[in-house]
Amino acid sequence: MTVQPSGGGGALNRPDASGLADVIDTILDKGLVIDAYVRVALVGIELLTIDARVVIASVDTYLRFAEAVNRLDLTENQQKGLPDLVGDINQGAAKSRTKGALDAAGEKLGNLLDAAPEREDARRERRRTQ
Amino acid sequence: MSETAATGQAATQKHRTGYYIYAIAPADVATTAEARGVGDPPAGVEVIAHDDIAALVSEIPADHALGTPDDFAAHARLVDAAAQEVPILPLRFGAVLPDREAVTEELLAANHDEFADALQHLDGRAEFIVKGRYDEQAILREVLAENRTAEQLRAAIAGAPEDATRNERIQLGELMTQAVAAKREQDTAALVKALAPLGYDGVIREPTHERDAVYVAYLVDTDGRDRFRETVEDWAERQRGRIDVRLLGPVAAYDFVGTAQPGS
Numbered sequence: 001m002t003v004q005p006s007g008g009g010g011a012l013n014r015p016d017a018s019g020l021a022d023v024i025d026t027i028l029d030k031g032l033v034i035d036a037y038v039r040v041a042l043v044g045i046e047l048l049t050i051d052a053r054v055v056i057a058s059v060d061t062y063l064r065f066a067e068a069v070n071r072l073d074l075t076e077n078q079q080k081g082l083p084d085l086v087g088d089i090n091q092g093a094a095k096s097r098t099k100g101a102l103d104a105a106g107e108k109l110g111n112l113l114d115a116a117p118e119r120e121d122a123r124r125e126r127r128r129t130q
Numbered sequence: 131m132s133e134t135a136a137t138g139q140a141a142t143q144k145h146r147t148g149y150y151i152y153a154i155a156p157a158d159v160a161t162t163a164e165a166r167g168v169g170d171p172p173a174g175v176e177v178i179a180h181d182d183i184a185a186l187v188s189e190i191p192a193d194h195a196l197g198t199p200d201d202f203a204a205h206a207r208l209v210d211a212a213a214q215e216v217p218i219l220p221l222r223f224g225a226v227l228p229d230r231e232a233v234t235e236e237l238l239a240a241n242h243d244e245f246a247d248a249l250q251h252l253d254g255r256a257e258f259i260v261k262g263r264y265d266e267q268a269i270l271r272e273v274l275a276e277n278r279t280a281e282q283l284r285a286a287i288a289g290a291p292e293d294a295t296r297n298e299r300i301q302l303g304e305l306m307t308q309a310v311a312a313k314r315e316q317d318t319a320a321l322v323k324a325l326a327p328l329g330y331d332g333v334i335r336e337p338t339h340e341r342d343a344v345y346v347a348y349l350v351d352t353d354g355r356d357r358f359r360e361t362v363e364d365w366a367e368r369q370r371g372r373i374d375v376r377l378l379g380p381v382a383a384y385d386f387v388g389t390a391q392p393g394s
Contacts, residue, residue, distance in 0.1 A: 010363055010366070011363070011367040011370040011375065012359075012362060012363045012367070012375050012376070012377055013374065013375065013376040013377070014376070014377050015376060018206065018378050018381070020199050020203070021338070022259075022261070022378055023202050023203060023206040024202055025335070025338050026206065026259075026381065026384050027202060027205050027206055027209075027220075027223040027384070028202075028222065028223050028224075029335075029336075030220075030222065030347075030385050031220045031223070031382075031384045031387060032153075032154065032219050032220065032221045032222060032387040033221075033225075033388075034151070034221065034225045034227075034237065057304075057340075059300060059303075061303060061307060061340055062299070062300045062301075062302070062303025062304050062306075062307060063296075063299055063300065063303055064303065065270075065302070065303035065306040065307060065340075066283075066287060066299035066300070066302040066306070067299070068266055068270060069270050069274070069284050069287075069302060069306065070284070070287055070288065070299075072267065072270055072271065072274075072284075074271075
């Protein structure tokens with residue numbers, strides 16, 4: 001994921017190129033749709049990728065949130081002495097975690113997709129036999 | 131399948147390839163010889179014109195599934211590059227028609243007036259996407275400070291074995307999820323309000339990550355880009371450390387096109 005701030009270190013990131021996650025959000029969910037019957041060749045993969053992206057509030061999500069809370073270093077709030085240092089470190093850590101999560105999502109999707117053609121073949125086989 | 135394909139004599143050939151559609155464009159759209167599309171190896175890209183509109187297409191093997199990251203990137207790259215030059219109606223990934231006649235007749239001829247109007251509307255405009263994600267530490271601290279129950283649950287699980295506090299963890303996580311969703315709604319409304327004076331159409335997108343804060347697409351005039359960027363920058367500055375804001379674009383107007391009914 002290339003995120004390059006431009007315009008002199010402002011708060012706004014303006015990446016030169018969209019990352020895979022951004023591209024997928026856009027081209028699978030948005031854009032002109034032609035009636036479904038002409039899209040059959042690819043529909044299996046499309047559903048698969050969309051499934052991988054939907055935000056579903058599940059027990060797993062809840063436990064992940066709780067663990068994030070549990071990991072919070074709250075000492076920063078009590079010791080006002082070294083806020084800058086701690087703040088910088090925390091921010092850095094949070095940033096890299098965000099990026100890591102995005103990259104991981106991309107990889108996971110990649111794995112799913114690598115496996116997808118077989119499923120597609122299987123679907124087609126079923127269709128033929130019907 | 132369509133009646134065209136069922137008519138017979140060349141049926142075997144028709145089953146071997148299909149036409150992948152990237153976008154609708156004015157007929158004078160040009161593609162370079164180097165343009166590469168979806169597939170492995172990447173397919174060449176051609177223009178099929180009808181009257182004053184055209185489709186950007188690749189002839190692809192019909193028995194190969196698409197959907198690798200390279201395919202997604204190729205689709206997006208081609209469409210966005212074309213949109214830098216001419217107004218473009220981008221298609222959602224995955225549209226394939228059986229043959230050239232279908233592209234000309236069922237897609238272009240049958241929808242000509244609608245497409246031509248839409249292209250005219252998009253002329254001189256491009257899409258920008260404002261995407262913001264909560265800083266994990268910042269948003270968790272914010273919720274803990276505002277929500278007494280969340281803070282109590284945090285204290286209950288702190289230092290306790292995971293297995294023994296599973297219920298508290300689930301409760302806390304659910305509470306956090308709800309609190310973040312409420313904040314997402316507030317912050318999205320605030321962003322939309324901050325950009326409202328510029329007068330552009332905005333489309334709020336569904337979140338695709340549990341810490342998504344704002345995700346809104348805007349259709350912006352070429353002349354208004356700088357001011358739009360500045361306004362988003364101001365808003366991002368106010369959210370510094372709390373929301374990581376990114377501005378994507380210019381891209382093709384994916385969020386501002388509808389559904390085409392294929393003719394018969």
